[in-house]
Amino acid sequence: MIELVDYIAKSIVSDPESVNVSEEEMDSGVIKIILNVAEHDRGKIIGRQGKLAQAIRTVARVAAVKQGVKINLEIV
Secondary structure, three states, X not given: OHHHHHHHHHHHOOOHHHXXXXXXXXXXXXXXXXXXXXXXXXXXXXXXXXXXXXXXXXXXXXXXXXXXXXXXXXXX
């Protein structure tokens, strides 16, 4: 899952070296994926009215369902 989010984020931003993706497991069994990008690239990841961020979340959730887990993507 991390590799997928990392690949998508690095394809979008202008500074791919600043992309950092990590994960932590919550008590409820949900995996929290944290996407950290440079401040000047945050708008590119979020997109107009949050549509790009929602699309990234949707693709990641579909991949998670195929693996039998639940995820939550947080953009920082």
